[in-house]
Amino acid sequence: xxxxxxxxxxxxxxxxxxxxxxxxxxxxxxxxxxxxxxxxxxxxxxxxxxxxxxxxxxxxxxxxxxxxxxxxxxxxxxxxxxxxxxxxxxxxxxxxxxxxxxxxxxxxxxxxxxxxxxxxxxxxxxxxxxxxxxxxxxxxxxxxxxxxxxxxxxxxxxxxxxxxxxxxxxxxxxxxxxxxxxxxxxxxxxxxxxxxxxxxxxxxxxxxxxxxxxxxxxxxxxxxxxxxxxxxxxxxxxxxxxxxxxxxxxxxxxxxxxxxxxxxxxxxxxxxxxxxxxxxxxxxxxxxxxxxxxxxxxxxxxxxxxxxxxxxxxxxxxxxxxxxxxxxxxxxxxxxxxxxxxxxxxxxxxxxxxxxxxxxxxxxxxxxxxxxxxxxxxxxxxxxxxxxxxxxxxxxxxxxxxxxxxxxxxxxxxxxxxxxxxxxxxxxxxxxxxxxxxxxxxxxxxxxxxxxxxxxxxxxxxxx
Numbered sequence: 001x002x003x004x005x006x007x008x009x010x011x012x013x014x015x016x017x018x019x020x021x022x023x024x025x026x027x028x029x030x031x032x033x034x035x036x037x038x039x040x041x042x043x044x045x046x047x048x049x050x051x052x053x054x055x056x057x058x059x060x061x062x063x064x065x066x067x068x069x070x071x072x073x074x075x076x077x078x079x080x081x082x083x084x085x086x087x088x089x090x091x092x093x094x095x096x097x098x099x100x101x102x103x104x105x106x107x108x109x110x111x112x113x114x115x116x117x118x119x120x121x122x123x124x125x126x127x128x129x130x131x132x133x134x135x136x137x138x139x140x141x142x143x144x145x146x147x148x149x150x151x152x153x154x155x156x157x158x159x160x161x162x163x164x165x166x167x168x169x170x171x172x173x174x175x176x177x178x179x180x181x182x183x184x185x186x187x188x189x190x191x192x193x194x195x196x197x198x199x200x201x202x203x204x205x206x207x208x209x210x211x212x213x214x215x216x217x218x219x220x221x222x223x224x225x226x227x228x229x230x231x232x233x234x235x236x237x238x239x240x241x242x243x244x245x246x247x248x249x250x251x252x253x254x255x256x257x258x259x260x261x262x263x264x265x266x267x268x269x270x271x272x273x274x275x276x277x278x279x280x281x282x283x284x285x286x287x288x289x290x291x292x293x294x295x296x297x298x299x300x301x302x303x304x305x306x307x308x309x310x311x312x313x314x315x316x317x318x319x320x321x322x323x324x325x326x327x328x329x330x331x332x333x334x335x336x337x338x339x340x341x342x343x344x345x346x347x348x349x350x351x352x353x354x355x356x357x358x359x360x361x362x363x364x365x366x367x368x369x370x371x372x373x374x375x376x377x378x379x380x381x382x383x384x385x386x387x388x389x390x391x392x393x394x395x396x397x398x399x400x401x402x403x404x405x406x407x408x409x410x411x412x413x414x415x416x417x418x419x420x421x422x423x424x425x426x427x428x429x430x431x432x433x434x435x436x437x438x439x440x441x442x443x444x445x446x447x448x449x450x451x452x453x454x455x456x457x458x459x460x461x462x463x464x
Contacts, residue, residue: 031072035382035426036060036418040071042371043412048400049371051379051413052364053083055255058275060382062427064301064336066365068386073373081369084393085278085334086410096164096240097156099223104148145231150186151223151239159217162242163225165198166211167234174233175199175323180213182220192218197323200233203292208316210325217244252280252361259342259355268343269355276301276336281361282310283329284342286317287354294345297330299337307341315342329361366410368396379415383422384429 031037036056042049053066062068071081153160163180178196181189192215201208225239255273262268273279282297295315298307310332317326340358344351371377397405 029070029078029383029386031076031378031380032422033383033385033426034068034070034380034421035424037378037380037421038415038418040377040379041414041416042375042377043409046412047371048396048404048408049369049377049413050409050411051367051369051415052411053367054364054415054418055253055275055277056418057379057381058277060427061275062382062384064276065388066381067388068383069367069379069381070383070386070389071367071369072378072380073371074375074377075373077373079370079372079377080389080391080396081367082389082391082393082396083365083367086363086366095158095243097243099151099153099239099241101236101239102150102152103146104150104224106145106147148224148226149236149239151225151241152221153223153241154221156219156241156243158243159219160223160241161217161244162212162214163223164212164240164242165225165236166238166240167200167232168237169234172233173199173201173320175201175320175325176227176229176232177323178213178225178227180215181224181226182218182222183224184221186222189224192216192223197325198227199320199323199325201318201320201325203290203316203318206292206314208292208314208318208325210328212242212328252363254359254361256285256357256359257340259357261355262341265343267351268341269351271340271342271358272303273338273340273360276338277360277362278334278336278365279332279360279362280334281329281331282340283359283361284315284327285357285359286315286326286351287356288351289317289319289324291351292316292318293351296343296345297332297340298343299332299335299340301337301339303339307339308335308337310335310340312345329359368393370396370399377413380421383426385426 038054038056040049040051053069057066057069066083069081069083071079073079151163165178175197176199178198179194180192180196182192183189193213196213196215197210198213199208199210255277257271257273259269259271262270279299284295284297293315294313295311296309297311299310300307311330313330315327317324319325340360342356342358367379369377397408400408
């Protein structure tokens with residue numbers, strides 16, 4: 001019996017020792033462990049460098065959190081790094097302020113155009129504007145047709161990025177091109193938007209309403225709203241200014257993505273972004289005019305994974321009175337998804353004969369790294385062997401003082417064009433090791449069975 005136990009122990013020890021000997025040793029990552037990379041040109045005399053993550057990194061990273069991204073110095077040593085999401089300002093709603101309206105009437109014949117007409121301003125004792133009106137020449141007769149509105153924006157505390165025009169309920173469909181101008185003295189005007197179409201259309205038994213005019217952010221004391229095509233279809237009730245709260249959001253990158261009709265789900269268009277971009281806004285670009293659909297937009301991290309809702313509502317592209325209207329971009333909850341799909345719902349119309357495209361907007365993540373060691377620094381990405389960084393952004397930023405952190409630029413380093421490092425093989429998982437522990441257990445089981453059988457035979461012979 002002791003001999004049998006000793007034999008089993010020897011077999012188990014040999015098999016386990018061999019399994020440990022053949023297990024791959026865990027070593028530090030090297031440049032060739034990554035599929036692709038790019039040389040980095042850094043800002044001199046900056047301990048912490050910043051880089052907006054290039055599109056190619058999103059395309060070839062195996063992890064949605066970009067855990068397989070590294071930075072190496074000129075000695076091929078990995079340097080501390082972290083990736084963080086920039087403050088996008090999307091969690092704070094843009095405030096609206098109603099602006100005081102002052103109608104400007106059509107100039108009398110001989111008074112010149114609206115642009116040439118002088119405007120007279122009356123203020124209260126505390127300086128508040130109480131009236132703005134055109135100043136006709138002496139003896140000229142006033143006209144009763146409103147051709148413009150001057151908006152008092154002098155009390156606004158932030159920059160304006162859009163105007164929302166509120167009209168009384170119109171008795172018919174309409175579309176009018178509007179222009180918005182800005183001024184600080186009511187004499188010199190600069191154009192913010194020259195041909196923004198506001199409209200209300202009855203189309204395919206549905207109502208399309210466009211009441212918002214966007215433009216580049218501006219801060220001005222006065223704005224002027226004009227329109228072409230005669231009188232307004234109904235009375236203008238109010239104009240609301242949409243403000244930028246505090247610091248402006250980080251600038252977004254835009255990328256157009258081709259659609260592909262789904263073979264498995266008729267009426268569904270699929271989009272592959274090429275990588276898990278941190279998408280914030282999506283615009284559906286319909287291929288055929290005079291298309292109006294009720295649709296649902298969904299997204300997923302993987303092609304066959306669970307799709308999460310991103311938007312549900314009207315999407316349109318219609319022509320009316322020489323003006324083309326298209327549905328505006330839709331804001332989506334920030335997500336790192338590669339795949340989107342658009343599905344026309346049963347209660348809506350079809351997509352027509354051609355599939356649409358989408359244009360996505362996203363704010364690239366920011367890569368922080370410590371410029372330790374000699375140049376050139378190299379960005380490396382795409383590796384099945386890489387795991388998450390050992391540092392977070394707070395740890396990387398701890399090497400500089402608070403003032404330097406606040407002045408840190410969005411991007412101090414520049415990436416050269418991407419090139420191959422370890423190649424596509426770095427993206428593939430290593431071959432599975434032979435299951436030596438399984439073989440060892442089977443060997444122990446077989447050996448134990450043989451020993452027990454031998455003992456049983458020996459016992460039977462002694463009894464016989």
